[in-house]
Amino acid sequence: MERRAFRVSGFGVLIGLLALGAVLAWAGWTAGETWLIVAAIVWGIVAAVMATGFTVINPNEAKVVQFFGRYIGTVNQAGFQWVLPFTSKARVTLRVRNFETTKLKVNDADGNPVEIAAVVVYKVADTAKATFSVDDYEQYVAIQSEAAVRHLATSHPYDAHEEGRTSLRDGAEVAAELTTELSDRTQLAGVEVLEARITHLAYAPEIAQAMLVRQQAAQVVAARTHIVAGAVGMVQLALTKLREDEVVELDEERKAQMVSNLLVVLCGDKATQPVVNAGSLYG
Numbered sequence: 001m002e003r004r005a006f007r008v009s010g011f012g013v014l015i016g017l018l019a020l021g022a023v024l025a026w027a028g029w030t031a032g033e034t035w036l037i038v039a040a041i042v043w044g045i046v047a048a049v050m051a052t053g054f055t056v057i058n059p060n061e062a063k064v065v066q067f068f069g070r071y072i073g074t075v076n077q078a079g080f081q082w083v084l085p086f087t088s089k090a091r092v093t094l095r096v097r098n099f100e101t102t103k104l105k106v107n108d109a110d111g112n113p114v115e116i117a118a119v120v121v122y123k124v125a126d127t128a129k130a131t132f133s134v135d136d137y138e139q140y141v142a143i144q145s146e147a148a149v150r151h152l153a154t155s156h157p158y159d160a161h162e163e164g165r166t167s168l169r170d171g172a173e174v175a176a177e178l179t180t181e182l183s184d185r186t187q188l189a190g191v192e193v194l195e196a197r198i199t200h201l202a203y204a205p206e207i208a209q210a211m212l213v214r215q216q217a218a219q220v221v222a223a224r225t226h227i228v229a230g231a232v233g234m235v236q237l238a239l240t241k242l243r244e245d246e247v248v249e250l251d252e253e254r255k256a257q258m259v260s261n262l263l264v265v266l267c268g269d270k271a272t273q274p275v276v277n278a279g280s281l282y283g
Helices: 010-031 034-053 127-132 137-155 171-189 205-244 252-267
Strands: 054-057 061-067 070-075 079-082 087-093 097-100 104-107 113-124 191-203
Touching: 010 034, 010 054, 010 079, 034 054, 054 061, 061 127, 070 087, 070 127, 087 127, 097 137, 104 137, 113 137, 113 171, 127 171, 137 171, 137 191, 171 191, 205 252
Parallel strands: none
Antiparallel strands: 054 079, 061 070, 061 087, 097 113, 104 113, 113 191
16 A cells, blocks of 8 residues: 655755765865864765655656665655655656547447447556556556446447436446446556546447448337327317317217328328318218
Protein backbone atom coordinates (compact mmCIF):
# COMPACT_ATOMS: atom_id res chain seq x y z
CA MET A 1 0.00 0.00 0.00
CA GLU A 2 1.09 3.56 -0.67
CA ARG A 3 2.58 5.51 2.25
CA ARG A 4 4.28 8.87 2.62
CA ALA A 5 8.06 8.95 2.48
CA PHE A 6 10.22 11.19 4.67
CA ARG A 7 11.07 14.40 2.89
CA VAL A 8 12.08 17.97 3.62
CA SER A 9 12.46 21.05 1.47
CA GLY A 10 15.42 20.67 -0.83
CA PHE A 11 16.22 24.39 -0.69
CA GLY A 12 16.63 24.30 3.08
CA VAL A 13 18.99 21.33 2.96
CA LEU A 14 20.97 22.83 0.08
CA ILE A 15 21.40 26.19 1.83
CA GLY A 16 22.45 24.45 5.05
CA LEU A 17 25.04 22.32 3.27
CA LEU A 18 26.51 25.26 1.37
CA ALA A 19 26.60 27.51 4.43
CA LEU A 20 28.24 24.98 6.73
CA GLY A 21 30.70 23.90 4.03
CA ALA A 22 31.66 27.52 3.39
CA VAL A 23 32.21 28.16 7.12
CA LEU A 24 34.42 25.09 7.52
CA ALA A 25 36.42 25.90 4.41
CA TRP A 26 36.95 29.53 5.47
CA ALA A 27 37.90 28.54 9.03
CA GLY A 28 40.33 25.89 7.86
CA TRP A 29 41.93 28.26 5.35
CA THR A 30 42.33 31.20 7.70
CA ALA A 31 43.20 29.36 10.90
CA GLY A 32 45.48 26.90 9.23
CA GLU A 33 44.42 24.15 11.60
CA THR A 34 44.82 20.70 10.14
CA TRP A 35 41.72 19.30 11.82
CA LEU A 36 39.59 22.07 10.31
CA ILE A 37 40.90 21.28 6.85
CA VAL A 38 40.17 17.57 7.39
CA ALA A 39 36.70 18.43 8.71
CA ALA A 40 36.01 20.53 5.61
CA ILE A 41 37.07 17.64 3.36
CA VAL A 42 34.94 15.17 5.30
CA TRP A 43 32.00 17.55 5.15
CA GLY A 44 32.45 17.82 1.38
CA ILE A 45 32.17 14.04 1.10
CA VAL A 46 29.07 14.06 3.35
CA ALA A 47 27.56 16.84 1.26
CA ALA A 48 28.15 14.83 -1.93
CA VAL A 49 26.38 11.85 -0.33
CA MET A 50 23.45 13.96 0.86
CA ALA A 51 23.12 15.50 -2.59
CA THR A 52 21.94 12.12 -3.89
CA GLY A 53 18.70 12.72 -1.99
CA PHE A 54 17.70 15.78 -4.00
CA THR A 55 14.81 15.38 -6.42
CA VAL A 56 12.43 17.60 -8.38
CA ILE A 57 8.73 16.71 -8.49
CA ASN A 58 6.43 18.30 -11.06
CA PRO A 59 2.74 19.09 -10.45
CA ASN A 60 0.47 16.02 -10.66
CA GLU A 61 3.48 13.77 -10.35
CA ALA A 62 4.87 11.48 -7.65
CA LYS A 63 8.18 9.78 -6.95
CA VAL A 64 8.22 6.23 -5.58
CA VAL A 65 11.27 6.04 -3.31
CA GLN A 66 13.24 2.81 -2.80
CA PHE A 67 16.24 2.28 -0.55
CA PHE A 68 18.35 -0.60 -1.89
CA GLY A 69 15.27 -2.39 -3.21
CA ARG A 70 13.00 -1.65 -0.26
CA TYR A 71 9.96 0.57 -0.72
CA ILE A 72 10.11 3.36 1.86
CA GLY A 73 7.30 5.62 0.62
CA THR A 74 6.02 8.04 -1.99
CA VAL A 75 6.59 11.77 -2.32
CA ASN A 76 3.93 13.73 -4.21
CA GLN A 77 4.51 17.31 -3.03
CA ALA A 78 5.51 19.34 -6.04
CA GLY A 79 8.78 21.24 -5.89
CA PHE A 80 12.44 20.75 -4.96
CA GLN A 81 12.53 18.05 -2.26
CA TRP A 82 15.12 16.08 -0.33
CA VAL A 83 14.70 12.45 0.73
CA LEU A 84 17.06 9.88 2.13
CA PRO A 85 20.33 9.58 0.17
CA PHE A 86 21.26 6.52 -1.89
CA THR A 87 17.62 6.01 -2.85
CA SER A 88 16.15 5.38 -6.28
CA LYS A 89 13.16 7.47 -7.31
CA ALA A 90 10.70 6.18 -9.90
CA ARG A 91 8.47 8.77 -11.55
CA VAL A 92 4.73 8.06 -11.66
CA THR A 93 2.31 10.52 -13.26
CA LEU A 94 -0.93 11.33 -11.43
CA ARG A 95 -2.51 13.09 -14.39
CA VAL A 96 -5.84 11.93 -15.80
CA ARG A 97 -5.24 9.75 -18.84
CA ASN A 98 -7.51 8.30 -21.49
CA PHE A 99 -7.28 5.93 -24.41
CA GLU A 100 -9.63 4.28 -26.88
CA THR A 101 -9.68 0.55 -27.37
CA THR A 102 -9.38 -0.94 -30.82
CA LYS A 103 -12.56 -1.96 -32.64
CA LEU A 104 -13.33 -5.45 -31.36
CA LYS A 105 -15.45 -7.95 -33.25
CA VAL A 106 -17.47 -10.09 -30.83
CA ASN A 107 -20.83 -11.84 -30.66
CA ASP A 108 -23.51 -10.17 -28.59
CA ALA A 109 -25.87 -12.01 -26.22
CA ASP A 110 -28.07 -13.06 -29.18
CA GLY A 111 -25.09 -14.42 -31.12
CA ASN A 112 -24.94 -11.59 -33.64
CA PRO A 113 -21.43 -10.39 -34.59
CA VAL A 114 -20.92 -6.73 -33.67
CA GLU A 115 -18.08 -4.23 -33.74
CA ILE A 116 -17.52 -2.36 -30.50
CA ALA A 117 -14.97 0.08 -29.05
CA ALA A 118 -14.81 2.16 -25.88
CA VAL A 119 -12.90 5.08 -24.38
CA VAL A 120 -11.51 4.73 -20.85
CA VAL A 121 -10.58 7.65 -18.58
CA TYR A 122 -8.41 6.78 -15.58
CA LYS A 123 -5.66 7.94 -13.25
CA VAL A 124 -3.23 6.37 -10.78
CA ALA A 125 -4.65 6.34 -7.25
CA ASP A 126 -2.03 4.16 -5.51
CA THR A 127 1.53 4.65 -6.75
CA ALA A 128 2.88 1.65 -4.82
CA LYS A 129 0.46 -0.77 -6.47
CA ALA A 130 0.96 0.82 -9.89
CA THR A 131 4.73 0.35 -9.56
CA PHE A 132 5.09 -3.00 -7.81
CA SER A 133 1.84 -4.97 -8.37
CA VAL A 134 2.06 -5.06 -12.18
CA ASP A 135 4.85 -4.82 -14.72
CA ASP A 136 3.28 -1.97 -16.70
CA TYR A 137 0.06 -0.45 -15.40
CA GLU A 138 -0.71 1.27 -18.73
CA GLN A 139 -0.56 -2.00 -20.62
CA TYR A 140 -2.48 -3.71 -17.82
CA VAL A 141 -5.31 -1.18 -18.05
CA ALA A 142 -5.41 -1.49 -21.85
CA ILE A 143 -5.67 -5.30 -21.78
CA GLN A 144 -8.24 -5.33 -18.98
CA SER A 145 -10.30 -2.71 -20.82
CA GLU A 146 -10.51 -4.89 -23.93
CA ALA A 147 -11.46 -7.86 -21.77
CA ALA A 148 -14.19 -5.86 -20.03
CA VAL A 149 -15.58 -4.57 -23.34
CA ARG A 150 -15.70 -8.12 -24.72
CA HIS A 151 -17.50 -9.36 -21.62
CA LEU A 152 -19.96 -6.47 -21.81
CA ALA A 153 -20.72 -7.18 -25.48
CA THR A 154 -21.43 -10.86 -24.82
CA SER A 155 -23.69 -10.03 -21.85
CA HIS A 156 -26.18 -7.82 -23.70
CA PRO A 157 -27.82 -7.83 -27.13
CA TYR A 158 -27.28 -5.09 -29.67
CA ASP A 159 -31.02 -4.36 -29.65
CA ALA A 160 -33.44 -5.27 -26.86
CA HIS A 161 -36.51 -6.87 -28.45
CA GLU A 162 -38.02 -7.65 -25.06
CA GLU A 163 -39.41 -5.24 -22.49
CA GLY A 164 -37.08 -4.53 -19.56
CA ARG A 165 -33.96 -6.00 -21.21
CA THR A 166 -30.82 -3.86 -21.35
CA SER A 167 -29.16 -3.52 -24.76
CA LEU A 168 -25.77 -2.22 -25.81
CA ARG A 169 -27.49 0.89 -27.15
CA ASP A 170 -28.63 1.94 -23.65
CA GLY A 171 -25.73 4.34 -23.23
CA ALA A 172 -26.02 5.39 -19.57
CA GLU A 173 -26.69 1.93 -18.15
CA VAL A 174 -24.01 0.24 -20.25
CA ALA A 175 -21.44 2.95 -19.41
CA ALA A 176 -22.10 2.58 -15.68
CA GLU A 177 -21.77 -1.20 -15.89
CA LEU A 178 -18.54 -0.97 -17.89
CA THR A 179 -17.06 1.58 -15.46
CA THR A 180 -17.89 -0.63 -12.46
CA GLU A 181 -16.40 -3.75 -14.03
CA LEU A 182 -13.23 -1.93 -15.08
CA SER A 183 -12.83 -0.45 -11.60
CA ASP A 184 -12.91 -3.94 -10.12
CA ARG A 185 -10.43 -5.26 -12.68
CA THR A 186 -7.89 -2.42 -12.29
CA GLN A 187 -8.03 -2.04 -8.52
CA LEU A 188 -5.09 -4.44 -8.22
CA ALA A 189 -2.92 -2.04 -10.23
CA GLY A 190 -3.81 0.97 -8.07
CA VAL A 191 -5.76 2.61 -10.90
CA GLU A 192 -9.02 4.55 -10.51
CA VAL A 193 -11.34 4.40 -13.53
CA LEU A 194 -13.20 7.71 -13.80
CA GLU A 195 -15.33 6.88 -16.83
CA ALA A 196 -15.72 4.23 -19.49
CA ARG A 197 -18.07 4.77 -22.42
CA ILE A 198 -18.77 3.05 -25.73
CA THR A 199 -17.61 5.13 -28.69
CA HIS A 200 -18.32 2.74 -31.56
CA LEU A 201 -21.11 0.20 -31.90
CA ALA A 202 -22.26 -1.42 -35.14
CA TYR A 203 -23.23 -4.74 -36.60
CA ALA A 204 -20.46 -6.59 -38.40
CA PRO A 205 -20.42 -5.89 -42.16
CA GLU A 206 -21.59 -9.40 -43.09
CA ILE A 207 -24.94 -8.97 -41.30
CA ALA A 208 -25.30 -5.18 -41.29
CA GLN A 209 -27.68 -5.08 -44.29
CA ALA A 210 -29.93 -7.83 -42.94
CA MET A 211 -30.11 -6.18 -39.52
CA LEU A 212 -30.92 -2.83 -41.14
CA VAL A 213 -33.92 -4.40 -42.88
CA ARG A 214 -34.96 -5.95 -39.57
CA GLN A 215 -34.72 -2.62 -37.77
CA GLN A 216 -36.74 -0.90 -40.50
CA ALA A 217 -39.42 -3.59 -40.28
CA ALA A 218 -39.57 -3.21 -36.50
CA GLN A 219 -39.98 0.55 -36.84
CA VAL A 220 -42.77 0.12 -39.40
CA VAL A 221 -44.60 -2.32 -37.11
CA ALA A 222 -44.22 0.05 -34.14
CA ALA A 223 -45.52 2.99 -36.18
CA ARG A 224 -48.48 0.98 -37.49
CA THR A 225 -49.33 -0.15 -33.97
CA HIS A 226 -49.39 3.45 -32.80
CA ILE A 227 -51.54 4.52 -35.78
CA VAL A 228 -54.08 1.73 -35.25
CA ALA A 229 -54.35 2.50 -31.54
CA GLY A 230 -55.03 6.15 -32.33
CA ALA A 231 -57.54 5.31 -35.07
CA VAL A 232 -59.51 3.00 -32.77
CA GLY A 233 -59.69 5.74 -30.17
CA MET A 234 -60.93 8.27 -32.74
CA VAL A 235 -63.63 5.87 -34.00
CA GLN A 236 -64.77 5.17 -30.46
CA LEU A 237 -64.94 8.90 -29.76
CA ALA A 238 -66.97 9.54 -32.95
CA LEU A 239 -69.54 6.85 -32.12
CA THR A 240 -69.85 8.07 -28.54
CA LYS A 241 -70.43 11.68 -29.62
CA LEU A 242 -73.03 10.65 -32.20
CA ARG A 243 -74.91 8.68 -29.57
CA GLU A 244 -74.68 11.32 -26.80
CA ASP A 245 -75.65 14.25 -29.06
CA GLU A 246 -78.45 12.16 -30.71
CA VAL A 247 -77.27 13.18 -34.15
CA VAL A 248 -78.29 9.95 -35.81
CA GLU A 249 -79.35 6.46 -34.73
CA LEU A 250 -77.24 3.71 -36.24
CA ASP A 251 -77.98 0.00 -36.12
CA GLU A 252 -75.19 -2.52 -35.61
CA GLU A 253 -74.67 -3.07 -39.33
CA ARG A 254 -74.32 0.67 -40.02
CA LYS A 255 -71.98 1.05 -37.04
CA ALA A 256 -69.79 -1.72 -38.40
CA GLN A 257 -69.74 -0.09 -41.84
CA MET A 258 -68.88 3.30 -40.31
CA VAL A 259 -66.08 1.77 -38.24
CA SER A 260 -64.69 0.05 -41.33
CA ASN A 261 -64.74 3.26 -43.38
CA LEU A 262 -63.13 5.35 -40.63
CA LEU A 263 -60.35 2.79 -40.07
CA VAL A 264 -59.63 2.72 -43.81
CA VAL A 265 -59.38 6.50 -43.88
CA LEU A 266 -57.28 6.81 -40.74
CA CYS A 267 -54.95 3.85 -41.27
CA GLY A 268 -54.45 4.00 -45.03
CA ASP A 269 -51.08 4.81 -46.58
CA LYS A 270 -52.63 7.04 -49.23
CA ALA A 271 -55.25 9.74 -49.15
CA THR A 272 -58.79 8.38 -49.73
CA GLN A 273 -61.25 9.82 -52.25
CA PRO A 274 -64.47 11.05 -50.58
CA VAL A 275 -67.83 9.78 -51.89
CA VAL A 276 -70.89 11.96 -51.23
CA ASN A 277 -74.11 10.06 -50.56
CA ALA A 278 -76.89 12.18 -52.01
CA GLY A 279 -79.63 9.69 -51.25
CA SER A 280 -80.96 8.11 -48.10
CA LEU A 281 -78.60 6.81 -45.47
CA TYR A 282 -80.16 3.37 -45.89
CA GLY A 283 -80.48 3.56 -49.65
